[in-house]
Amino acid sequence: MxxxxxxxxLRQTALAAKPAFRNNAVKAAAFHSSAQRSxxxxxxxxxxxxxVNDPVPIPNPSAVDGSYHxxxxxxxxxxxxxxxIAPFAAGSLNPTTDAILxxxxxxxxxxxxxxxxxxxxxxxxxxGLRKFFWWGLNLATVTVGVGLYEFExxxxxxxxxxxxxxxA
Amino acid sequence: xxxxxxxxxxxRSATKPNAFFSQNIPxxxxxxxxxxxxARLISTEKLTPEQGQQILVKQRLDRPVSPxxxxxxxxxxxxxxxxxxxxxxxxxxxxAYVYFTxxxxxxxxxxxIESAALASGFAALPFVVKGAIKFALAFPFTFHFINGIKxxxxxxxxxxxxKQITRGEIALWVSSILGGGYLAFGL
Numbered sequence: 001m002x003x004x005x006x007x008x009x010l011r012q013t014a015l016a017a018k019p020a021f022r023n024n025a026v027k028a029a030a031f032h033s034s035a036q037r038s039x040x041x042x043x044x045x046x047x048x049x050x051x052v053n054d055p056v057p058i059p060n061p062s063a064v065d066g067s068y069h070x071x072x073x074x075x076x077x078x079x080x081x082x083x084x085i086a087p088f089a090a091g092s093l094n095p096t097t098d099a100i101l102x103x104x105x106x107x108x109x110x111x112x113x114x115x116x117x118x119x120x121x122x123x124x125x126x127x128g129l130r131k132f133f134w135w136g137l138n139l140a141t142v143t144v145g146v147g148l149y150e151f152e153x154x155x156x157x158x159x160x161x162x163x164x165x166x167x168a
Numbered sequence: 169x170x171x172x173x174x175x176x177x178x179x180r181s182a183t184k185p186n187a188f189f190s191q192n193i194p195x196x197x198x199x200x201x202x203x204x205x206x207a208r209l210i211s212t213e214k215l216t217p218e219q220g221q222q223i224l225v226k227q228r229l230d231r232p233v234s235p236x237x238x239x240x241x242x243x244x245x246x247x248x249x250x251x252x253x254x255x256x257x258x259x260x261x262x263x264a265y266v267y268f269t270x271x272x273x274x275x276x277x278x279x280x281i282e283s284a285a286l287a288s289g290f291a292a293l294p295f296v297v298k299g300a301i302k303f304a305l306a307f308p309f310t311f312h313f314i315n316g317i318k319x320x321x322x323x324x325x326x327x328x329x330x331k332q333i334t335r336g337e338i339a340l341w342v343s344s345i346l347g348g349g350y351l352a353f354g355l
Contacts (some may be wrong), residue, residue, distance in 0.1 A: 147268030
């Protein structure tokens with residue numbers, strides 16, 4: 001009987017007397033909460049597809065989304081450097097140059113806004129909002145394109161208009 | 169956090185059996201009671217997969233936000249040229265989008281925003297206001313233009329030494345502010 005008892009009594013006494021156990025619990029508690037930092041962009045609603053053990057899906061490698069798009073973006077930006085100086089430096093009104101400048105600026109703006117939408121409205125977190133802004137941007141760009149066409153045909157042209165207002 | 173620690177410690181000590189409480193109870197009873205009253209500090213709970221998912225979602229909301237703009241040095245985030253290129257570009261393009269959409273709709277809405285009306289309206293403003301409006305358009309343009317070129321140079325793999333980056337940043341801010349000022353007041 002004594003031998004049955006001894007082990008459990010010893011265990012209980014050891015448990016009560018051991019302060020290290022309590023310290024460990026307190027130490028462990030520190031890992032269970034993280035201090036709240038104020039975030040300028042708070043995390044959006046969490047959408048978890050499948051379980052936590054699923055691997056992250058690998059996006060389809062597409063040159064059109066990746067390297068071609070990147071190169072096109074840079075060529076357009078590089079082309080805009082002379083295009084935006086030339087008409088003002090030359091001081092002459094040329095409808096063709098003006099039209100090229102306007103289309104290049106419109107495309108450059110569209111690509112720029114697209115990257116803003118891609119960066120700040122992630123598809124994973126806000127799929128509906130992303131679609132809304134994506135198609136809203138397409139609509140806006142088409143509207144502005146028509147507006148630019150109207151301006152070019154009925155008004156004096158963008159370069160000339162800027163010059164006139166600037167010197168007014 | 170301290171309150172939580174105290175709470176946890178209190179909870180743990182409450183569940184912990186006291187070895188000296190049962191001194192007067194006959195030993196046999198004590199022994200049998202002790203063998204079954206082990207402290208189980210971790211209890212398991214049956215959860216449905218949906219409940220588990222909800223806990224996961226809640227935990228993820230408590231994770232640190234990345235990029236957390238509040239934790240960086242002011243000059244690294246708030247005056248980062250890359251971010252301001254985007255901001256200035258969006259401001260200019262946004263203004264252009266608003267203007268040309270309004271221009272397209274102006275016959276329907278009865279606005280007069282054709283170039284002649286704008287030029288005559290602009291001419292009537294005092295010099296300081298004209299200059300301020302021009303600077304508000306010219307500075308974003310010069311900044312976006314100059315830093316756009318800088319980024320095209322970066323894309324060729326040139327100019328990534330720390331010294332070059334710092335100097336380039338200072339040159340960019342000085343030249344774009346001066347350039348914007350010249351376009352606004354000098355022309």
